[in-house]
Each structure stands twice: as structure tokens, then as C-alpha cells.
Amino acid sequence: xxxxxxxxxxxxxxxxxxxxxxxxxxxxxxxxxxxxxxxxxxxxxxxxxxxxxxxxxxxxxxxxxxxxxxxxxxxxxxxxxxxxxxxxxxxxxxxxxxxxxxxxxxxxxxxxxxxxxxxxxxxxxxxxxxxxxxxxxxx
Amino acid sequence: xxxxxxxxxxxxxxxxxxxxxxxxxxxxxxxxxxxxxxxxxxxxxxxxxxxxxxxxxxxxxxxxxxxxxxxxxxxxxxxxxxxxxxxxxxxxxxxxxxxxxxxxxxxxxxxxxxxxxxxxxxxxxxxxxxxxxxxxxxxxxxxxxxxxxxxxxxxxxxxxxxxxxxxxxxxxxxxxxxxxxxxxxxxxxxxxxxxxxxxxxxxxxxxxxxxxxxxxxxxxxxxxxxxxxxxxxxxxxxxxxxxxxxxxxxxxxxxxxxxxxxxxxxxxxxxxxxxxxxxxxxxxxxxxxxxxxxxxxxxxxxxxxxxxxxxxxxxxxxxxxxxxxxxxxxxxxxxxxxxxxxxxxxxxxxxxxxxxxxxxxxxxxxxxxxxxxxxxxxxxxxxx
Numbered sequence: 001x002x003x004x005x006x007x008x009x010x011x012x013x014x015x016x017x018x019x020x021x022x023x024x025x026x027x028x029x030x031x032x033x034x035x036x037x038x039x040x041x042x043x044x045x046x047x048x049x050x051x052x053x054x055x056x057x058x059x060x061x062x063x064x065x066x067x068x069x070x071x072x073x074x075x076x077x078x079x080x081x082x083x084x085x086x087x088x089x090x091x092x093x094x095x096x097x098x099x100x101x102x103x104x105x106x107x108x109x110x111x112x113x114x115x116x117x118x119x120x121x122x123x124x125x126x127x128x129x130x131x132x133x134x135x136x137x138x139x
Numbered sequence: 140x141x142x143x144x145x146x147x148x149x150x151x152x153x154x155x156x157x158x159x160x161x162x163x164x165x166x167x168x169x170x171x172x173x174x175x176x177x178x179x180x181x182x183x184x185x186x187x188x189x190x191x192x193x194x195x196x197x198x199x200x201x202x203x204x205x206x207x208x209x210x211x212x213x214x215x216x217x218x219x220x221x222x223x224x225x226x227x228x229x230x231x232x233x234x235x236x237x238x239x240x241x242x243x244x245x246x247x248x249x250x251x252x253x254x255x256x257x258x259x260x261x262x263x264x265x266x267x268x269x270x271x272x273x274x275x276x277x278x279x280x281x282x283x284x285x286x287x288x289x290x291x292x293x294x295x296x297x298x299x300x301x302x303x304x305x306x307x308x309x310x311x312x313x314x315x316x317x318x319x320x321x322x323x324x325x326x327x328x329x330x331x332x333x334x335x336x337x338x339x340x341x342x343x344x345x346x347x348x349x350x351x352x353x354x355x356x357x358x359x360x361x362x363x364x365x366x367x368x369x370x371x372x373x374x375x376x377x378x379x380x381x382x383x384x385x386x387x388x389x390x391x392x393x394x395x396x397x398x399x400x401x402x403x404x405x406x407x408x409x410x411x412x413x414x415x416x417x418x419x420x421x422x423x424x425x426x427x428x429x430x431x432x433x434x435x436x437x438x439x440x441x442x443x444x445x446x447x448x449x450x451x452x453x454x455x456x457x458x459x460x461x462x463x464x465x466x467x468x469x470x471x472x473x474x475x476x477x478x479x480x481x482x483x484x485x486x487x488x489x490x491x492x493x494x495x496x497x498x499x500x501x502x503x504x505x506x507x508x509x510x511x512x513x514x515x516x517x518x519x520x521x522x523x
Contacts, residue, residue: 039379
């Protein structure tokens, strides 16, 4: 089965892929996804910046009901899923959280992963980024 | 205090909020305007400047076809949740600038059922953001509330107290939509939407209209026995670091809300303190939003909300009555109309003729606050 990333602009070229943001040379602001101008200062130039792969849950919630289109559910249909912001130090990134309800909490150490998002009409599995519990992060 | 620089509300009107398939957004707007004109004892021909706002229900200036083709300047506003406040600002500034002595502000909307439709491209985001199920306003409010409760040690019961008070107030208000009181437990036990928020902690898109007639100080006291002074009105957009809807990333913080800026400017402009406010309307898209806005506007400190709610201090008989008409939770959220609904309620409270529960003791200082996407807020101080 073939797979593809949901949008290559979100990722670097690595394997496994990491999140690709941008950093301002003027004020150090880190953004995700990358953009060409700094939202904080007008001085700096933005350059590609790979984000850290581990952090902690900053806030979380559950998506209980199936969103309307353009949401595309996974091949098995919508099942409630967690979303949240992950504190990566230099930036907070909003992401799906592949974390069971019993474990999810603010402060939980998490690590970047990929999860199936939906399937293209030709059967290609489309994957997106998410964060899962990071067992090493508790040390 | 009746000079030409001062602006007063001299009439107000409102179409009941809720669901009514027999009327359009324009129908409701027309009714609210006619009621406001009658309340002020003036005719449409007397209006020298008008502004109207609607998110989805038509071009407000076309209302002149129903009201009379007088040639009046009529500005259309589309400013999300700040639409109503923007219409009032446009009219007030025109009156102060001497363009007219009498003006009219109207807001209306009629939305489809269910969560608002959103488009990733319209917010400058890639399709992936909506396709992966992250582009929902309900999620944003839940994430913001979850973090806020954590940072300030507030329990989920406080969220239920906000909603219970909203439905209690709504049940007494003839223009509200949700007229059935609910217990805190019923609210906590309702369907989980996005924790910590349940179904009854969220407002629903709905329909409604409200209108105000405003007059310059040299006319106000001739037209109205109890004109209400627009002591200040401040509108702000977000600055860097605010925590807003549809944000794939946030800076590490601290996160600074446009509500803080708008409230500070409104209080400064009016020369009153938050502690002087005797009746307040706060944006309560959901219970968590009201909790956060209580503190962001300065009406209480961060983390003090639960104690305030438990003690009944935000009830109509409390120290700082909040959302005496039930707010968005009980009235629903027709985006273009809600801001003017807030003005309608505060004006009627300050005039001692509230449609629902009247705040006792003849309140003299009122406050309104709206907040919405993508990081806008408007606050006003009204006095008698």
C-alpha cells in the first residue's frame, strides 16, 4: 500500500519526517507552517527551521462529533479523537494527539509521530503529523 | 454633560432571538429598527446617518428600500462578533463629527443550524488543517478553557455555574431563545462536545436583530426622558501573542488578548473603573469564554471567578450582574446582532425597564464586551 504525506510543506526531507517551520533572523520567532514574513517584527528574514520532535501537552481536548466537510474522516469513519497544543519550547504546535483518554493530561511528555488521516480515491493512505506519549520523556 | 461631543442612546428595539422560519434576517432588522424609532419617538426621515451589520443575511443598506429612500448615508459593517459594536462606533463618530444629530445602528443575522461553516483558504491556511479535523471553533474554545482552568485552579463546576445562571436569566427574558432553566448537574451531564465543555456550555448559532437610535447631546434630552450616555466605546484587533481560533501554532506566551486592550481603553475613555460597573454583558460563546472575559476585562482577578459565581455575585442581585438577558448561551449567537443585543439589554437595565429581570438599586454604570474571530474585541461603558 502506498502512502503520502498530507502536505509536504509541513515536513522536512528526513525519514522519519520532522515538522518544518520557519524562524525569524530578527527576533527569533518560530512559526509553523513556514511563512515568508515574520508576524512579530518587520526586520528579520524567515529561514527554514526544523522543529523539535518532543515536548509536552500544553492543552488538550476531544473532538466528539464528526466535523463537517472539508474534514475527511479515516477509512473506518469518524471516531472521537484528541487534539491539543504541544509545547516544543520555542513554539506551541497544534496537533492530533494519539494519546488514550486515561493518559491525557496537561504536561504529558509527547513525541512526534505520523498517523493515517484519510485515504485518497486511488487507495493511497494519506498520513499527517501527530504526537504520542513519550515514555522516555518522564525521566 | 449634554454638549455636541456627547453621544446618547435615545431608543432601542429588538426582534426576539431564537429560531423562526417565518421571518428573514431583513424582516427582523426592519422590526427592530421600527421599534427603536418608535422608542425614541422619531421617524426614519429624521435619521441623518445609519450603519448596519450582518454576517450572512444580506446587505444592511438595502433596508432603505423598506424604510424609506431618504438618501441617508448607510454604512455596511462585517466585523465578526464585533459587528454590532462597529456599527455603534461608526454612528457615534459620525454624530461627533457633526455629520448628523441623529443616527441609527442595526445588527441582524439568521444562521443555519449547527457549527459554523469554515474555509481553510479564507483564513490563509492549507487544506490539511480542515481535512485533519482541527478547524473547529468548538475545539478552540475548549483548548483555551482547558488551559485557563489549569493555570488558575478553576473547577469544571464553575463552567456549569455560568451556564446555569445564563439559562436562569434567559428563562425570565421575553426576547431570549432558551427559556428553560437547567441545573448545574444537567449541564455537566449533557453530551460531551469537547472537554471540559459540554453541549449546554456552548451557545448555538441562531437568529435575531437589534437596533439603537443614537443622538448627539444637544438633542438627546429633548427626545428621551432617560437617555443613556455612550461614555466610551473601544474596538481592538489582536496583537502578537494572542491565543486565537484557527492557530496551527502559538508563541510560547504570555498570551495577550485583545479583550484586555479594548476593556482598558473603554474604562480609560469613560473615566470609570471596572469596580464601578453595576451591570455587564460579556461574550459567552461558551461558559469558558465568559469565565476568561470576566478577568480579561478587569471585572475580577484571574482565578477569582469560581468564588464570585458560587457567592451569586454575578446574579442580577449580586455585586456585578453578568449577562442579565442570558447572553449568547440563552439567546443564541446571530453574529451580526449579538453586540447590539448587549447594548439593548444594558440600556434597558440603566433605564430601569429591563425586559427580563431588573437589576435592583437603579444601576448607573453598564459595560458591554464582545470578542470573536480572528482576535477582535470591542467594549463600551454606558452611564446614566
